[in-house]
Amino acid sequence: MMHKRVSTFLFLCLSFAQFLVAQETFQPRPLSLSNNAGIVYDREFTADVRLHTNGFAIGFNRGKIKTYYKTNYWQLEIGELKHPKEYRNTFDFARNGNNGSFIYGKRNNLYAVRFALGQKRYLSEKAKKKGLAVGFTYAAGPSLGILKPYQLRLIYFNDPSKPSDDVERNETYSEENSDIFTDINHIAGAAGIGKGWGEAKLRPGFHTKASLHLDWGAFDEIVKAFEVGIMFDVYTQRIPLLIPAEGNENKPYFLNLYLTLQFGKRW
Numbered sequence: 001m002m003h004k005r006v007s008t009f010l011f012l013c014l015s016f017a018q019f020l021v022a023q024e025t026f027q028p029r030p031l032s033l034s035n036n037a038g039i040v041y042d043r044e045f046t047a048d049v050r051l052h053t054n055g056f057a058i059g060f061n062r063g064k065i066k067t068y069y070k071t072n073y074w075q076l077e078i079g080e081l082k083h084p085k086e087y088r089n090t091f092d093f094a095r096n097g098n099n100g101s102f103i104y105g106k107r108n109n110l111y112a113v114r115f116a117l118g119q120k121r122y123l124s125e126k127a128k129k130k131g132l133a134v135g136f137t138y139a140a141g142p143s144l145g146i147l148k149p150y151q152l153r154l155i156y157f158n159d160p161s162k163p164s165d166d167v168e169r170n171e172t173y174s175e176e177n178s179d180i181f182t183d184i185n186h187i188a189g190a191a192g193i194g195k196g197w198g199e200a201k202l203r204p205g206f207h208t209k210a211s212l213h214l215d216w217g218a219f220d221e222i223v224k225a226f227e228v229g230i231m232f233d234v235y236t237q238r239i240p241l242l243i244p245a246e247g248n249e250n251k252p253y254f255l256n257l258y259l260t261l262q263f264g265k266r267w
Contacts, residue, residue, distance in 0.1 A: 041266035041267055042064065042065045043063065043266065043267055044063040044065060044073075044223060044264055044265065044266040044267075045060070045061070045062055045063070045264050046060070046061045046223050046225070046263060046264025046265075047059070047060055047061075047263055047264055048060070048075075048077065048261070048262050049260065049261045050077070050079065050258050050259070050260040050261075051260075052079075052231060052256035052258035052259075053084075053256040053257050053258070054081060054082040054083070054084055054086075054254065055079055055080045055081045055082050056079050056080060057077045057079025057080075057112070057114075058077060058078065058079065059075055059076060059077025059078070059079075059114075060075070060076050060077070061073045061074070061262075061264070063120070065266070069121055069122050070119065070121050070122075071119065071120040072118075072119050073117075073118050073139075074117050075114070075115070075116045075117075075118060076113075076115055077113075077114050078111065078112065078113050078114070079111070079112055079114075080109065080111050080112070081110045081111075081233060081239075081254050082110075082241070083241040083242050083248075085242065085247065086103050086106060086241070087103065087104075088101050088103050101189055101190065102187060102189050102190040103150070103190070104182075104184070105182065105242050105245060105248060106241065106242060106243075107149070107150055107173045107240050107242055107243050108148060108150055108239070108240055109147075109148045109149075109150055109193075109196075110145055110146070110148075110239055110241060111145070111146040112143050112144070112145055112146075112205075112207070112233060113144045113145075113146065114141065114142075114143040114144075114207050114233075115142055116139040116140055116141035116207070116208075116209075117139065117141055118137055118138055118139025118140070119137065119138060120135060120136075120137045120213060121135050121136055121137075122135035122215075123135050123136070131217070132214060132215070133217075134212075134213070134214060135212075135213045136211065137213050137227065138208075138209070138210040138211075139208065139209055139210075140206070140207065140208035140209075141208075142204070142206055143206060143207045143233060144202060144203070144204060144205070145202065145203035145204070145205055145235055145239065146201075146202060146203075147200060147201045147202070147203055147239065147240075148196050148197055149172040149173070149196040149199045149200070150172075150173070150190070150196065151171060151172050151190070151191035151195040152171060152181060152187050152188075152189070152190060152191060153169070153170055153187070153191050154168070154169055154170075154171050154177070154180055154181065154186050154187060154188070155167070155168050155186050155187075155188050156168075156180075156186070157186075168188060170191040170195050172199060173243060178243070181243070182243065203235045203237065203239065204235070205233060205234055205235035205236060206234055207231065207232060207233045208231070208232050209231035209258075210229055211227040211228060211229025211230075211260070212228050212229065213225060213226075214226045220266070221265060221266055221267070222263075222264075222265060222266075223263060223264035223265060224262075224263060225261075225262040225263075226259075226260070226261060227258075227259070227260040228257075228258070228259055228260075229258055229260070230255070230257055230258070231255075231256050231257075231258055232253065232254070232255050232256075233253065233254045234252060235252045235253070236252070237252055238250045238251060238252045239252060
């Protein structure tokens with residue numbers, strides 16, 4: 001009899017403990033009650049800093065927390081996509097004392113503006129307020145590629161005996177200057193990110209991404225999260241990032257692995 005009573009008592013205690021944990025992790029509704037202020041949130045805003053295999057991006061997210069396990073969000077970001085075979089050259093140009101850096105064979109820069117709708121889901125409950133929550137995210141949407149010509153500072157020699165008479169010009173790659181544009185003896189360096197915007201073109205596209213999401217304090221007021229994932233960008237036509245050459249294939253799609261640091265606030 002005593003053993004039966006003890007078993008019943010332990011069962012009731014365990015049931016009550018599970019009830020308390022459920023009350024801690026469940027988000028009560030409505031959220032407008034004053035006794036929930038500062039404890040339960042239904043919106044969040046975050047900023048992303050993302051490094052991926054061939055480029056980078058910064059973005060902003062606005063989320064609607066539907067349940068503990070699910071948050072719907074929209075995202076706006078801008079970043080740069082590079083060709084996997086790009087590399088930067090640095091050299092001294094002895095003829096006139098110039099020195100600079102440039103990406104040999106590069107024809108265009110590609111800047112991607114992306115808009116996406118996505119969802120974040122957690123895999124397990126977070127019993128402690130300061131615990132680590134593990135989940136995943138996925139998002140997809142349209143993107144707009146801004147194709148900006150990559151300009152070089154090209155030097156034209158007038159008189160080999162008078163370097164001071166040499167002429168330096170910022171130029172975009174073309175059929176007419178292809179020989180000089182790819183001759184390092186005529187290259188003084190890159191013209192700079194501010195050059196070439198007047199010749200920029202737009203390229204519509206689509207993108208999608210998915211990631212493992214790690215959140216320190218998933219429902220604290222301050223968002224502190226980390227993501228590792230994969231992203232895919234595709235455009236309606238090939239993107240000519242490099243001058244055509246053996247091995248320099250330009251494709252309409254980009255596949256990248258990425259790491260993201262995310263910071264923000266819930267309310």
